Amino acid sequence: MDEVPPHVTSLAEQRARARTDRDHARADALRDKIEAEGWLVRDTGDGFELVPRPPFEVWPTVSSVPLPGAPWQARRTEWPERAAPADSTGSVSSVSSEGSATAVHETAASESAVSEAGASRATVRESGARNGATVRETAPAPAPATAAGETAGESVGAFRGDSRKPAEAAGRSAASEGSSAAKESASGRPSAAQEPPAGREPGAGARRSASPDAGRLDEVSEPAAHPGRLDDLDAGRVADTEVAPDQKPEGSELVGRVGEHEGRPERMLFSQLLWDASLSVSRLDEEVTPIEDEEPVPPTTVTVGLVVDGWPEDLRECVRALVARTDAKIIALDLGNVDGAGGVLEELAEEYPRRIETWHVAETPHWRGGSAGWGESRTKLLKLDASEVHVVMETSTILDGDAITPLVRELKDDVVAAGWKGVNPGEDTHQWHEAGPGEVKGVLGHLFAVRRDAALEAGGFSRDARYYRNADLEFSLLLPGTVVALGSDLPVHQERHRGYHDVDPGYRDKESRRTYDRVLGLLRAT
Template sequence: MSEVPPNVTGLAERRAKARAEHDHAASDALRDEIRAEGWLVRDTADGFELIPSPPFEVWPTVSSLPEGGSQEAGRDESSGEPGASTAPGQVSAEDTDTATGRDDSADAGRVAEAAEPGRHPGRLEDLDAKKVAESEAAPQQRPEGSELVGRSDDLDGHPERMVSSQLLWDASLSVSRLDETIVPPADVEEVKAARPTVTVALLVDGRPDELRECVRALVARTEARVLALDLGDVDGAGAVLQELVEEFPRRVEAWHVAESPHWKGGSAGWGESRDRLLRLDTSDVHVVMDTSVILDGDAVTPLVKALDDDVTAAGWKGVNPREDGEEWLEAEPGEVRGLLGHLFAVRRDTALAAGGFPADVRYYRNADLEFSLRLPGTLVALGKDLPVHQDRRRRDDGVDPGYRDEESRRTYDRVLGLLRSP
């Protein structure tokens, strides 16, 4: 890491003093000065940390992110006033293909089924992902010299181009009229209404190689939008996430914050971060997914289809409490009391109405159970038939055992309270 210039260190020390005195205006102004010098300041339990600014927009904290997916204006650390610019490389909801299922371009992931010996069936190779990226990100073609079909800025002296443009224009009108005859507008609206929009939400807190494989499998094997929140660029995972945004600009949207995750000594908790992802989302169905989970096929569509009648959420793995309520046991496929956070889909409006994710949860363990118990309606688990696998145990690697046990118990006490409430 580059050596921090003395003037930047001085700015950070003045900012720490301003924060201690609750002078939020001065703190925000000094943070911006530090950013202008090419550095980011990250608050830690011991004070602060300075890191070089990455080549993408970074928001100061999770709480500074807006709701509803708007990246036009940010909020500062404390006052809620606009203060951050639009993140580069992002796309709006209107530009994103959010329906679940498959299309011809996304189905390029099927070429990865012939994996090398010794690798997991269905594992994506770099070449396969590149093919997906090329088909997914290819720009729309327009006639040369034309912004609108049938027009040109340089037709004088080129009658063949004028004739060609006119033919293209006439052909496009014919196709348009044919489409209007075959598919009435009312039918199109019915089809749209029958296919809910879907977003897969990822919380990024390290393990860049795992993140890359997870996202590429999602792009290759589903049509769902991918929305990711990077906490502190741990081990360069935020940089990899931005590479994925550039590789799949119509499918992946990323938000970056300077806060590092709580389990790494930072201030960004699991519950607050997951809740912000839910509120950044604008889709009908919000899919919670861990980056350790890799799709071997389209595992998203079955989950979305399961959200029928009074089913509020559907997941890969479900659990039920033992009679004494002190332990949770893995459940068979079907109706369950709780869903594990590896992979599950929930109706977004219902999740918001239930209060969203428990914002004061700092570590993931037992937080999925707390969220599940707050949801109304029926929860179902699809089980082993879902085309998905997990290469490692979730997030326990690198976590201090004492911290893990303390935070897990802290959340589980609330879980017991919910379980025993009438």
């Protein structure tokens, strides 16, 4: 370890005296001077410890890490949307981190993930010196146009195939008829000159005048007067009628014989064209309901929260399995860079910049001789997260497959938490036994998913829980809903649980009893 310069040690001693005198402003100023010299000061039970400042932003304590919504925040971490496996935050929803930016570098995103909106370009922001977080931001892609924005009127216009207003169509009809009678026909009322003789059916001109869209019928019956208005099918159908003048009914038309076209057969074709046109125009009077595409349901946003308390190789194996076997984001809080675990966390964040958000504090874990409590650290991760589902996971837990999705799938109806290992209390309430699959009283903190809104409603994890043991049971009992466990069917296993086996037994038992007293109170209340 590097030797601490004497003047830095002197600054740390002055800070210790300021803390004793409760001169917190002076203590904070001295801490900043120590950091400016390239060192961090950690408070311990018997004084302080000085360690070299790492090459990433470190906050003094867990409580000092800023939460989303701070007024001074200029940027937020936004998870890029991924190609839908079935979303994101998000976009991915999205996980947020805040802080005063002192050194922000922009690089083009090299990963191939694209959003459901069809984003073809993303920008990644990396910050190694702000708020203790490595921040990567992805520029949001413009939302694709959908059919949902079409109005009923637009749909009708598309159905008609003619965007002219009725008044314009009427004007064109009047011009083609060349008479005041035709102008009256545009309103749907035939003039006296257009009334057919008694006992006779109205001719083509009268039917056109009576139509609510006379202009369209003009185009059909007089294609030469409206070039370019007809499609190929209409043009072919009326081509042979150009030379057919209006006639008086004769032959079979007088006696109503169907199927016999004596006289001028082209008149029947011309009448059929008018009949088809009348049908198509009359459809405009019907109410048309536009068909709107259903918007896809975005995938549930999920983030795994990790408390990093040392043991860097465990951390590396845990994170690599998460990245390889799930699509979940990861947010990690490093407590004191114990054994260099904070440095390994930063290496992993550089390796997987779209998946990992990191925070570092100078406080070391309470269960390793420091002052950072388990409950406070877990609640900080919960509040830093912005996903719908927050996953509590130990770094000793290793995924053998996607064990996250089955847990998230259980969070429906009144189920607010789903875990790997479930437990129920015995009759004396002093012993708990393994339970599940199904509804349980509590889930163990090795691995469980919880609806973030329900967890916040419960107040998060108890600040009084300085150690993990029994604090997971306390949290389960506080949740406002049903808790379930899936059991051994999940593809996951646990390596050596260092939080239990590698902690001083006296400390472990003392803190466990301390937390269990609160658990007993909750059991009696229920």
